[in-house]
Every structure is written in structure tokens, then in C-alpha cells.
Amino acid sequence: xxxxxAAADPYLPYDGGGDTIPLKEIPRRVIESNHMAAPVKxxxxxxRLARRGNQSARSNYAMxxxxxxxxxxTHLLDFLEEPIPGVGTxxxxxxxxxxxxxxKDRERHRKINxxxxxxxxxxxKSLYDAWSGWLVVTLTGLASGALAGLxxxxxxWMNDLKEGVCLSAMWFNxxxxxxxxxxxxxxxxxxxPQWKSWAELILGQAEGPGSYIMNxxxxxxxxxxxxxxxxxxxxxxxxxxxxxxxxxxxTILSGFIIRGYLGKWTLMIKTITLVLAVAxxxxxxxxxxxxxxACCCGNIFSYLFPKYSKNxxxxxxxxxxxxxAGVSVAFGAPIGGVLFSLEEVSYYFPxxxxxxxxxAALVAAFVLRSINPFGNSRLVLFYVEYHTPWYLFELxxxxxxxxxxxxxxxxxxxxxxxxxxxxxxxRFGKYPVLEVILVAAITAVVxxxxxxxxxxxxxxxxxxxxxxxxxxxxxLCQYRSQMNGSKxxxxxxxxxxxxxxxxxxxxxxxxxxxxxxMTIFTFGLKxxxxxxxxxxxxxxxxxxxxxxxxxxxxYYHHDWFLFKEWCExxxxxxxxxxxxxxxxxxxxxxxxxxxxxxxxxxxxxxGGLEYIVPLMAAxxxxxxxxxAFGREGIYEAHIRLNGYPFLDAxxxxxxxxxxxxxxxxxxxxxxxxxxxxxxLTVEELQGIINETSYNGFPVIVSKExxxxxxxxxxxxxxxxxxxxxxxQEGIMLNSRVYFTQHAPTLPxxxxxxxxxxxxxxxxPFTVTDHTPMEIVVDIFRKLGLRQCLVTHNGRLLGIxxxxxxxxxxxxxANQDPESIMFN
Numbered sequence: 109x110x111x112x113x114a115a116a117d118p119y120l121p122y123d124g125g126g127d128t129i130p131l132k133e134i135p136r137r138v139i140e141s142n143h144m145a146a147p148v149k150x151x152x153x154x155x156r157l158a159r160r161g162n163q164s165a166r167s168n169y170a171m172x173x174x175x176x177x178x179x180x181x182t183h184l185l186d187f188l189e190e191p192i193p194g195v196g197t198x199x200x201x202x203x204x205x206x207x208x209x210x211x212k213d214r215e216r217h218r219k220i221n222x223x224x225x226x227x228x229x230x231x232x233k234s235l236y237d238a239w240s241g242w243l244v245v246t247l248t249g250l251a252s253g254a255l256a257g258l259x260x261x262x263x264x265w266m267n268d269l270k271e272g273v274c275l276s277a278m279w280f281n282x283x284x285x286x287x288x289x290x291x292x293x294x295x296x297x298x299x300x301p302q303w304k305s306w307a308e309l310i311l312g313q314a315e316g317p318g319s320y321i322m323n324x325x326x327x328x329x330x331x332x333x334x335x336x337x338x339x340x341x342x343x344x345x346x347x348x349x350x351x352x353x354x355x356x357x358x359t360i361l362s363g364f365i366i367r368g369y370l371g372k373w374t375l376m377i378k379t380i381t382l383v384l385a386v387a388x389x390x391x392x393x394x395x396x397x398x399x400x401x402a403c404c405c406g407n408i409f410s411y412l413f414p415k416y417s418k419n420x421x422x423x424x425x426x427x428x429x430x431x432x433a434g435v436s437v438a439f440g441a442p443i444g445g446v447l448f449s450l451e452e453v454s455y456y457f458p459x460x461x462x463x464x465x466x467x468a469a470l471v472a473a474f475v476l477r478s479i480n481p482f483g484n485s486r487l488v489l490f491y492v493e494y495h496t497p498w499y500l501f502e503l504x505x506x507x508x509x510x511x512x513x514x515x516x517x518x519x520x521x522x523x524x525x526x527x528x529x530x531x532x533x534x535r536f537g538k539y540p541v542l543e544v545i546l547v548a549a550i551t552a553v554v555x556x557x558x559x560x561x562x563x564x565x566x567x568x569x570x571x572x573x574x575x576x577x578x579x580x581x582x583x584l585c586q587y588r589s590q591m592n593g594s595k596x597x598x599x600x601x602x603x604x605x606x607x608x609x610x611x612x613x614x615x616x617x618x619x620x621x622x623x624x625x626m627t628i629f630t631f632g633l634k635x636x637x638x639x640x641x642x643x644x645x646x647x648x649x650x651x652x653x654x655x656x657x658x659x660x661x662x663y664y665h666h667d668w669f670l671f672k673e674w675c676e677x678x679x680x681x682x683x684x685x686x687x688x689x690x691x692x693x694x695x696x697x698x699x700x701x702x703x704x705x706x707x708x709x710x711x712x713x714x715g716g717l718e719y720i721v722p723l724m725a726a727x728x729x730x731x732x733x734x735x736a737f738g739r740e741g742i743y744e745a746h747i748r749l750n751g752y753p754f755l756d757a758x759x760x761x762x763x764x765x766x767x768x769x770x771x772x773x774x775x776x777x778x779x780x781x782x783x784x785x786x787x788l789t790v791e792e793l794q795g796i797i798n799e800t801s802y803n804g805f806p807v808i809v810s811k812e813x814x815x816x817x818x819x820x821x822x823x824x825x826x827x828x829x830x831x832x833x834x835x836q837e838g839i840m841l842n843s844r845v846y847f848t849q850h851a852p853t854l855p856x857x858x859x860x861x862x863x864x865x866x867x868x869x870x871x872p873f874t875v876t877d878h879t880p881m882e883i884v885v886d887i888f889r890k891l892g893l894r895q896c897l898v899t900h901n902g903r904l905l906g907i908x909x910x911x912x913x914x915x916x917x918x919x920x921a922n923q924d925p926e927s928i929m930f931n
Contacts, residue, residue, distance in 0.1 A: 194827040195867055198420065202803070203753060203910060204363040206456070206892030208869075209421035216415070240413040241460070245429045245468040247409045252402040252430065252468075253475025256437035259383055259394060259401075260481035266387035267564045270330040271323065272305040284483070327562070328552040331389045335548035338384035338635045339541050346377035350634040353378075353400025354453065355743045357431060359752040360403075361424050362455040363892050370427075375404035382636040386564075388548050389555055390633070391626040393565065393641025399434035399453070400636075402472070406430030425461045428454040429468040435709070436469035437476045438640070440487025444709030445469040451705045452743070455757075456892070490570035493715050496683050498722055505658050509651055509691045510726035514733025516646060517698020520628060521738065525745050528632045532749075540634035547633060551626055560612075560619040565645050568619075572648040572688040573714075583612040584652070584684075605660055613653060620649045631742075639742060643699045644692035651691020655684030689714060690726045698730040701741035753910050761885045763920050768877035770884075770916045771898040771906035780906060783807045785817050786846040790829065790862060793845050797822060806897055806904055807847050807868060814903040817847060819872040819895075820864065828867050836860070874899050875908075881916070888913055 196212070198204055224234035265281045274285035286300035306326035307319035342349045348356075348369045356369055368374060382397050406426045410416035416423045431453050435445035446465045450457050476487050484491070531537040555561035560568055576585035586608025627642040659682035693710045697703065707723045734741075739759065740748070747754045773780050781796060783805045788796075796805070803822050809815040832839050838860035845862045846852055854861065873896040875884055887893060888910060895909040918924065 192824075192828055192831050192866065194831075195824045197823075198365050199803075199823060200365060200367045202365055203894045204365065204420040204892075205894065206363055206421055209419050213415075213419050213422055216419075237415055240415050241425075241464055242467065244406070244409050244413055244416060244426055245433075245464045246471055247412075248402065248406040248426065248430045249433045249468040249471025250475055251405040251409070252398075252433040253437055253472040254479070255379055255401055255405070256398055256472070257476050257479030257481045259379060259386075259398070261479075262383040263386040263394065264481070264564070266334065266383060267389075269387070270327045270389070272303055273309070274303055276302040324556050327389075327556050328549065330387075331548055331552035332545060334384045334388035335390065335544050335635065336541070338381040338388065339544040339633075341377055341381050341384075342634055342636075343540060346374045347634075348374045349378040349381055349636060351632065351636070352396035352638050352743075353403075353636075354396050355746040355750065355752070357400060357403050357427070358453050358455075358743060359747055359754050361427055361431075361453055362754050363420075363424070363894075364753060365420070370404045370407035372404075372408060375401060375408065378404070378636055385635040385637060388552075389562075390548055390551055390635070390637070391565070391623055391630045391642045392633075392635075393638035393644075394636075395435070395438035395640035396638030397636040398438040398638075399431050402430045402434030402437070403427050406433075421456070424456060425458070425464070428457060428461050429465040432465035433468040433472035435705075436472045437487070439709050439713060440473065440476070440491065441709040441712035442466070442469035442473045444705055444712050445472075447705035447708050448702070452700070452702055488566075488713060490566060490573050491713060491715065492570075492573045492575065492685060492689070494575055494683055494686055494719065496575075496681075497718060498683070498686060499681070502658070502682075503722065503725055505654055505687065506690050506722045506726050507729050509647070509654060509687065510694045510697075510729025511733050512650055513647055513691065513694025513696075513698035513726065513730035514736075515698070516624070516695050517643075517701070517730060517734040517742075518737035520624075520643075520699055521740070521742050521745050523628045524631055524742065525749055527629060528746070528749055531632065544633050544635055547626070547629055551630075554622055554626075558615050558619055558622070560615050560649075561622055565641050569641070569645055569648050569688075569692065572645075572652045573685050573692075575683055575685040583608040583615075584656075585609075586612075604663060605656065609656065613656060616649050616653055620646060620653075623649065632746075639699060640696060643696045647691035647693065647695030648688040649691075650695070651688040652684055654691065655682065655687030658682050658687070659684055686719060686722070689719070690722050693723050694726040694730040697727040698734045699742050701731055701734060701739075703727055703731055753914060755885070755889050755910065755913065757889055759917075761882055761917065763881065765881045765916070765920075766877065767875050767879040767881060767884055767898050767908060768905070770881055770912055771877070771908045772912060773906055780904070781805055782811075782904070783820060783847070784810055785848055786844065786852045788845045789841065790839065790843045790845055791841040793825065794829070794841075797826060804895065806872075806907065808904055816872075816874065816897060816899060816902065816904045818868040818870045819897065820847070820868050824867040825864065828864055829862070832862055836862075872897055876900060877905055881913075884908060885913055885917075 196208070220230075220234050220237055223230045225231070264283075265279065268281040268283075271282070274280040274282070276285065282303055285303045305314060305319070305323055307322040308314050310326075311318055311322055313319050346368075348366070348371075356366060360366060360369065378397060378401055382394050382401070385392060386394050406429065407423070410423050410426045416426055428449050432442075432445040432449040435448045436442045439445075443466075446462065446469055449465050450462070454461070473487060477485075482488070531543075536543065563571075571582055571584065574582070576582075576587070586606045587604065623642060623646050627639075627646070630642070631637055631639055662682050689710060693706055697706050700706070707720060707727055710723055711717070711720055740756070744754075744756055744758075747756075781800050781802055783793070783796070785807055787810065805820055805822065805825075807817040807820055809817060839862055840859040843859045843862050844852065844854060845864060847863075847865050847868045849865060851861050851863065873887070873891070873893055875887070875896055875898055877898050877900045879898075884896070887896065893910070895907055897904060898906045898908060
């Protein structure tokens with residue numbers, strides 16, 4: 109039974125064995141067809157029948173078929189009306205049939221409702237079925253929260269391991285090591301005897317050039333070690349564990365099947381290598397991959413419940429809830445997670461899924477809060493609260509930050525896609541380990557001298573977000589104050605900037621350039637790599653620089669008409685941390701093109717409703733500016749780069765082409781491969797299947813009439829013939845195959861015919877040859893179709909598949925239509 113489940117699992121490696129999940133006979137509406145990506149060519153083994161049994165089979169059939177006894181003949185030959193094991197399952201890199209899956213679920217629901225009054229056991233089963241959705245999202249939320257807490261704790265510890273070690277307790281990071289120390293001072297709160305740098309341990313000295321060089325060397329050594337271990341684990345054990353995972357999850361939620369992408373090995377390796385990749389200091393984040401980790405949990409737990417394990421459309425409802433839980437633990441934003449799932453990743457999002465996504469996000473956030481990985485009773489490291497209001501004139505710099513975010517997003521998408529395309533098309537892409545080591549080495553060598561690039565990116569964002577107060581010892585808070593004629597430092601932010609602030613500004617400018625360049629080359633490496641944190645860091649750096657500049661402008665020119673009305677000398681006026689937060693939201697919005705969910709996520713990070721208007725202004729500006737250079741975000745760009753069959757609902761189709769201009773076959777193509785309803789033999793059908801690689805065949809009345817009867821899948825035909833060969837006697841190579849309700853009239857000495865009506869979709873979606881492609885594209889998007897047939901006055905003309913539409917859209921946009929293939 110375990111082998112059967114593994115074979116039917118669309119996200120576990122497929123061993124080639126036949127699936128054994130029995131499915132009801134469902135009207136087939138949406139079929140993967142001859143132009144879909146990566147068709148799996150299934151070859152039928154030749155039928156081997158004992159010669160001794162042929163005559164008895166013929167005589168048995170003659171008895172049942174003679175004298176026009178249609179009823180007894182039909183009764184005997186209706187063997188295949190029973191559900192055939194494996195029919196209705198999907199091959200790897202194929203799209204699911206949304207309409208059939210929903211019909212199948214409604215049939216299952218009707219069956220449970222009709223039986224629940226028969227006995228207490230059936231009533232209990234109906235209750236279990238009703239509650240299984242809540243159970244699976246609860247388990248997903250629990251696992252997502254626990255894994256996120258584990259990743260946060262391990263990444264913090266390994267990140268500090270690059271700088272030193274805690275002698276009193278090896279498992280403590282730097283901050284935890286100094287918590288219990290009584291020998292720390294306010295100015296040097298991060299220095300305590302229990303924490304030793306590598307220079308102190310190896311050379312016995314904490315200061316001097318020798319100490320600096322040793323710490324530099326150990327920093328690079330640990331960074332390279334973590335990066336090398338991460339890329340090797342990914343390459344050897346789980347190649348799908350690399351990258352962010354969000355482009356593939358968007359594609360999977362649209363109905364595409366990628367076996368193994370959400371499996372157990374991917375979950376295990378992604379969890380381990382995510383910690384290593386973050387600790388290596390590469391310009392990446394863990395927030396995007398946490399969505400992938402949560403979806404792996406959702407997929408694995410869905411196999412505990414038949415309602416979800418045997419229905420691909422229902423399983424995707426669980427994955428939508430899991431993606432909400434992933435963002436919930438990544439940012440400590442449960443509501444933002446639900447909106448992210450709705451706005452960014454989900455293709456089909458019914459109201460029931462909204463409630464379950466909310467519940468999964470709630471459970472995941474509760475578990476993470478219970479673990480308390482950062483020791484600050486918050487769900488994220490960079491939680492901040494601001495206590496000063498914003499003023500109307502500040503909308504000008506906020507909108508300018510939005511413009512910067514849009515420009516950065518457009519530049520990053522083009523540069524990163526160009527680099528990833530070059531990686532795919534050159535020999536450099538064949539050496540992923542070398543590429544990761546090279547990027548990690550450059551990152552470590554350049555990052556160490558600058559304290560803002562050396563520290564963990566989450567800690568950098570926390571420092572940039574934080575408002576200057578009496579408890580802050582950062583360089584960014586070293587302002588001057590005139591006291592008795594002498595210069596002293598104070599923590600009041602409304603004072604002229606001191607040398608510490610100017611020094612920090614130069615370091616931040618260098619850090620901004622470094623982050624921009626390295627993020628372009630890091631996103632797409634063969635290690636788990638998220639984009640949320642690097643984009644937020646770039647925006648936060650730019651925002652803090654702008655915030656300090658506006659603050660100093662307001663101080664030195666408080667009599668300007670902009671500042672005169674709102675700013676008084678000595679009063680709180682400008683909050684540079686708020687500018688960092690707005691800049692972070694603008695840059696992330698420019699890269700991903702998120703709007704509502706992004707504003708809510710950042711609002712939940714800050715805990716204040718007061719700053720929603722600045723955030724909305726900056727995020728909308730960044731989206732408008734980014735859309736001016738190209739409407740697709742980074743995830744859609746990577747989907748297109750990889751050639752996934754994804755029809756983006758945000759993309760508009762404005763061309764005036766007709767269905768007949770897009771359908772196959774074209775004039776230069778061979779004629780459409782079709783099956784007749786009762787003229788084929790098993791040998792002829794086997795020949796058609798072996799000679800073609802199409803994934804489905806229209807069934808017509810006859811070659812002369814070309815009247816459409818239905819549509820049959822290649823996979824279903826293969827499984828049905830194999831099943832008949834095993835279970836039915838008398839099926840020979842010259843047995844007649846028929847898709848009609850009653851067997852055709854045959855000579856008395858004919859072998860037993862094979863009835864395949866149960867696998868025929870009697871109601872395939874059809875359009876006429878004059879249907880505008882605008883309507884066809886809408887039908888494909890809203891119904892999740894994989895193919896539809898084109899007719900003229902009831903006669904079959906051709907077929908349009910999802911791939912044909914994607915090719916046509918690429919052609920209309922002056923792109924290479926052959927790039928729309930799974931790579």
C-alpha cells in the first residue's frame with residue numbers, strides 16, 4: 109500500500125509503477141493535450157495471449173453476441189464500467205484537470221452525505237471528513253511554526269559562530285552568552301568575558317592588526333564552509349531545495365505537477381541548508397524559503413487525509429493555507445500572510461480556503477510566539493514601535509522613496525533575469541558549487557570591513573528601523589549637543605549630526621552599493637535564497653539615509669516654509685527609522701509588485717496604524733514606477749524564465765486574433781491524431797499510442813463525418829488496456845475497441861471487443877473557429893483548462909492547449925515562442 113501511495117503522490121519521485129487509487133467515472137472536460145510540456149511517451153507492451161484460449165474466447169463471445177442479444181452482451185462486456193485503478197491520475201510536469209477534480213469532490217461529498225444516516229460509523233466518517241480540512245491546516249501551522257523557530261535559533265547561532273564562540277555554553281549565540289554576565293557595561297553591552305572571538309582563542313589577543321586579520325580569516329573560512337556544505341547538500345540530496353520556491357509554488361497552485369518539489373527530502377534538506385545559507389552571510393533571506401517549507405508541511409500532512417490525498421484541487425487549498433502560514437512565521441504577520449496567499453501565490457482561493465488560511469497563520473504564529481526564538485517576546489527580530497506622528501510635507505520624501513523602490517525593482521528584475529539566462533545558456537551554469545563558493549568568497553571578503561554588511565541582514569534592518577532613544581548605542585544615534593560651550597553626545601534625535609552619524613552615512617552608502625550588486629548575483633544560486641530581506645535591507649538603507657538628510661535639513665533650515673508650520677526647534681519632528689521602514693516596503697514592492705499584502709505585513713511589523721498612509725503612498729508609487737518598465741514581478745519573470753505553463757491572471761490579452769489562428773494543426777502540420785468511436789482494433793490503437801507522443805486524442809464518429817464524440821487521455825487509454833489485458837479473457841490484438849454505449853455488431857467468430865467508454869470525456873470544452881482569443885484566454889484562466897477543441901458546425905477542426913496560448917502570447921509580445929517550454 110505504501111508503494112501505491114508513493115506512486116500516486118504527485119510530489120514524490122515517480123517510480124514508473126502503475127497508480128492504484130480507484131477513481132469514480134467523472135466527465136472528462138479538461139485534458140492535457142499534444143502540445144503540453146514534457147510529454148511522457150508511454151509504450152504499450154504487445155498483447156501476449158495463449159493460443160489455446162483464443163478459440164474458447166471466440167466461442168464465448170459468439171454466444172453472448174449472437175442473435176442480437178444486445179442486453180446480455182452489454183451486461184457481459186461492461187466489465188470496464190467499474191473504476192479502473194490509476195485512471196484520472198497525472199504524470200510529472202502535467203497540469204491537473206480542475207473541472208474534473210471539482211466534479212470528483214462533489215461526487216465524494218454526495219456519497220458521504222447519502223450514507224451518513226445509515227449507521228453511527230458512517231456518521232462518524234462524515235464528521236471526520238468535515239473536520240479533516242481544519243485538522244490538516246492545524247498540523248501544517250504547528251509544523252511551520254516549529255520549523256521556523258528552529259531555523260531562526262540555528263541561523264542566529266551559526267551566524268555568530270563566524271565571529272566567536274561562547275565558552276560557558278557552546279549553544280548560546282553572542283547575545284544570549286552575555287545575558288547573565290555581570291561584567292558588561294552600557295557602552296559595551298556586547299562584550300563579556302564568556303564570549304571569545306577567534307583571535308582571542310587562537311592568538312590570545314583581542315586587539316591589534318594580528319587579531320583583525322585572524323578574525324577576518326575565520327569569518328571567510330566559516331562563510332565558505334557553510335556555503336559549500338549548503339550547495340553540496342542541495343546538489344546531492346534535493347535539487348528542488350534551491351532558490352526561493354515561490355515561483356514554483358505559484359505554478360503548482362495554478363495546477364502544475366512537479367513531483368518531489370514538496371516532498372519529505374526537499375523539506376528536510378531545505379530546512380538544513382536554509383540555516384547554512386543564511387549563516388554564510390550571502391545576500392539572501394529566509395522568508396521566501398519559509399513559504400516553501402510550510403507548503404512542504406502542508407503537502408505531507410495532506411496525505412493523512414484521503415479527501416486531500418486523492419484530489420489535486422483540494423490539495424491545493426491546503427497549499428494555499430500553508431503559504432499563508434509560511435509568511436505568518438516569516439514576518440510575524442498572520443493577516444499579511446493570508447493576504448499574501450490571496451494576492452501573490454494562489455490561483456484558486458474560495459472563501460473556505462480564506463478561513464483555513466487565517467487559522468493556519470494563527471496557529472503558526474502562536475507556535476512561533478511560544479518558542480520565542482529572538483528572546484524579545486516578538487515574532488520577528490526587527491519589530492519596532494514609533495511614538496511620533498508623521499507630517500504632511502513628509503509625503504514628498506516618502507513618494508521619492510517609492511520612485512527609488514520602483515526603479516530598483518525594475519533594474520533588479522532585468523539584471524537578475526539576464527544573469528540567470530546567461531547562467532542557463534553558458535558553461536558557467538554547469539558548476540553550481542563553484543559559483544556558490546565564488547559568490548560567498550566575494551561577499552565575505554567585501555562584507556567584513558564594513559560593520560553594516562558584516563552583521564546579519566535582519567539585525568541590520570532592525571538597527572535601521574529603530575528610532576534613536578536613550579537605550580541606543582548605535583553610531584546612527586551619535587548626535588551633537590552644545591553643553592556649556594563644549595561638544596558632547598546625546599541621544600536626542602533633534603540635534604545636529606555628530607561624526608558618528610556622518611561616518612555611518614558613508615558606510616551605509618557603501619553597504620547600499622554592495623547589497624545592490626551582490627543581491628543580483630545571489631538570487632538564483634543553487635542554495636535556498638529568499639529575496640524579501642535583501643530587498644528590505646536595500647530600501648531600509650536608502651530610507652535611513654534620506655531620513656537623516658531630511659532631519660538635518662529640518663534642523664538647519666527650520667525657518668523654511670516646509671518645516672516652519674510643523675517643526676519647532678528642539679521638538680520631535682523627523683523620525684529617520686520611519687523612512688527606513690517606508691523605503692524597505694517600497695523596494696520590496698518594486699521587486700515583487702505586491703501592494704495590499706505588503707502594506708499589511710509592514711504595518712504588522714511596526715504595530716502602528718498611524719503609518720499606513722505613508723506606506724500606501726510609497727508602495728503604490730513603487731508599483732506604478734515599476735510597471736512603467738514592465739508589468740511582471742520577479743516571481744513571474746522567473747516563471748517565464750523556467751518555462752512553466754502559468755497563465756498570469758494579471759496579464760491582459762488585448763489582441764484581436766481568432767481561435768482558428770492559434771489552434772493546431774496549422775497548415776504545415778500533420779493532420780490531427782484522432783480516434784474513431786468503433787472502427788479501431790487494439791493493435792491499431794496501440795500503434796497510434798506508440799507512434800505519437802500526444803497526451804490526449806479527440807474521439808470522432810468517423811473519419812468522413814469528423815463529428816466530435818469526446819476526448820480520451822493517452823495515460824487513461826494505456827492504463828485501461830493494461831487493466832483489460834490482466835483481468836479480461838479474450839482481448840486480442842484484433843479485438844475491436846469501441847467508445848459507444850453498446851458494442852457494435854460483429855461477426856460471430858470475432859474476438860471479444862474492448863469497451864473504453866468509461867475513460868471517455870463526453871463533454872469536452874469546445875469553441876468555434878471564430879471565437880476571439882480574448883474569450884478563449886479568459887476561459888482557460890477562469891476554469892483552469894488545459895485544452896479545448898475547436899469545431900465548425902459540429903465538425904472537429906483542431907485543438908488549443910495552454911501551451912499554444914502561452915506561445916501565442918509570447919509571439920504577440922515579440923518574444924521567442926519556443927521559450928514557453930519547461931526547462
